[in-house]
Amino acid sequence: MRLDRQNPYLRINAVNVFVKDQERSLQFYVNQLGFDLAVDSRLPSGHRLIAVAPPDGTTVLRLIAPDPGSEDYKLIGRPTPIVFLTEDVVAKFREWRKRGVHFVYTPRLRRIKRDPLTPSADQQPVWGGTFTRFEDVDGNSFALVGFDEVSQALEEQRRVIAEKLEFERRAEQELEIARMVQARLFPQTLPPFGTLEYAGVCVQARQVGGDYYDFLNLGQERLGLVVGDIAGKGIAAALLMANLQANLRSQCAIALEQPQRFLESVNQLFFENTIESAYATLFFAEYDSRAQRLRYANCGHLPGLLLRSDNTLDRLDSTCTVLGLFKDWNCAIGESSLNPGDTLVLYTDGVTEAFDDQGAEFGELRLIESLRRHRDLRPQVLLNSILGDLKRFSPHEQHDDITLLVAKCAAR
Numbered sequence: 001m002r003l004d005r006q007n008p009y010l011r012i013n014a015v016n017v018f019v020k021d022q023e024r025s026l027q028f029y030v031n032q033l034g035f036d037l038a039v040d041s042r043l044p045s046g047h048r049l050i051a052v053a054p055p056d057g058t059t060v061l062r063l064i065a066p067d068p069g070s071e072d073y074k075l076i077g078r079p080t081p082i083v084f085l086t087e088d089v090v091a092k093f094r095e096w097r098k099r100g101v102h103f104v105y106t107p108r109l110r111r112i113k114r115d116p117l118t119p120s121a122d123q124q125p126v127w128g129g130t131f132t133r134f135e136d137v138d139g140n141s142f143a144l145v146g147f148d149e150v151s152q153a154l155e156e157q158r159r160v161i162a163e164k165l166e167f168e169r170r171a172e173q174e175l176e177i178a179r180m181v182q183a184r185l186f187p188q189t190l191p192p193f194g195t196l197e198y199a200g201v202c203v204q205a206r207q208v209g210g211d212y213y214d215f216l217n218l219g220q221e222r223l224g225l226v227v228g229d230i231a232g233k234g235i236a237a238a239l240l241m242a243n244l245q246a247n248l249r250s251q252c253a254i255a256l257e258q259p260q261r262f263l264e265s266v267n268q269l270f271f272e273n274t275i276e277s278a279y280a281t282l283f284f285a286e287y288d289s290r291a292q293r294l295r296y297a298n299c300g301h302l303p304g305l306l307l308r309s310d311n312t313l314d315r316l317d318s319t320c321t322v323l324g325l326f327k328d329w330n331c332a333i334g335e336s337s338l339n340p341g342d343t344l345v346l347y348t349d350g351v352t353e354a355f356d357d358q359g360a361e362f363g364e365l366r367l368i369e370s371l372r373r374h375r376d377l378r379p380q381v382l383l384n385s386i387l388g389d390l391k392r393f394s395p396h397e398q399h400d401d402i403t404l405l406v407a408k409c410a411a412r
Contacts, residue, residue: 210237
């Protein structure tokens with residue numbers, strides 16, 4: 001079908017074939033020729049409308065049973081101008097003859113000869129075709145032909161399709177490898193860490209994506225909690241995500257005493273190693289198990305949610321701008337306590353921007369309600385419960401990566 005509307009769509013609807021018995025002819029075309037039933041209905045006049053089509057569906061034959069004695073009835077059993085085209089006449093001839101189809105004559109080869117008076121350089125390639133005729137149960141005869149150019153065009157089309165399928169197969173295989181590689185970039189184990197229980201998950205909208213979470217052992221009973229969101233989607237975002245993760249893990253040795261310098265170093269590497277438009281939002285928190293202290297930097301990310309044991313809520317808002325856009329980048333560090341019974345939740349916009357069938361977003365308020373409803377659960381179960389609420393609210397296809405990190409401080 002043409003996509004432009006300058007030339008309106010136009011094709012032949014159907015070609016009439018006059019038969020004596022529609023049902024008998026239908027069985028012939030379907031069972032012996034391998035055609036498909038295209039139409040079988042009753043007209044307002046009470047007549048039955050039957051149409052069949054070859055497997056590719058490009059032609060429709062209406063099987064019409066005219067009234068005996070009519071002019072159309074006299075056309076039954078005569079040669080028709082209908083020509084069926086195939087790439088291999090001989091193969092089709094053998095197939096149909098085994099099914100009892102009657103052929104008027106065996107396939108004949110015809111070639112266009114070269115003109116001996118015309119220089120060979122000016123002549124077109126020799127071409128030709130194979131021809132035969134067959135009859136249906138009423139003696140209506142049809143031409144079955146095959147042309148060299150058609151066979152060559154079909155072979156070229158098959159080659160192009162095969163190459164496309166192979167390209168798609170390789171792309172899918174490479175994407176699956178990328179998915180497995182990226183899956184290994186997320187934390188594989190969650191070692192016990194003093195009074196802090198923690199869990200994280202990333203549910204990607206595609207096979208790979210740009211969301212990121214991590215847990216960094218900073219030494220001296222300190223743990224780094226990280227959630228990031230790369231601008232963009234797909235493979236490009238996944239590559240940037242891997243770059244950001246490498247920068248964070250390679251520089252985290254200086255995070256213990258100088259978190260500000262650590263993040264400035266990460267920003268510098270990310271800025272230098274990516275294109276100008278690349279950037280990421282990031283929430284980095286350092287939890288000191290001994291002091292039950294939380295130092296954090298919110299780099300243009302969504303607010304962290306800190307639900308206190310008394311059910312009050314603190315929002316850990318942005319302390320600096322996004323990573324990667326600016327060479328000269330200053331980072332401010334916020335500080336808060338994380339006491340027994342307190343729960344920290346970090347997330348990406350795939351959570352709050354998930355929408356229902358009416359287009360309403362899940363939003364921060366629903367996330368907070370879900371957090372409060374499940375607050376007594378352990379982090380992994382709490383995380384799964386929030387995801388369950390989100391899925392019930394937005395049951396359709398996921399449009400963005402969903403990342404959640406939950407950390408809960410227990411009593412000593």
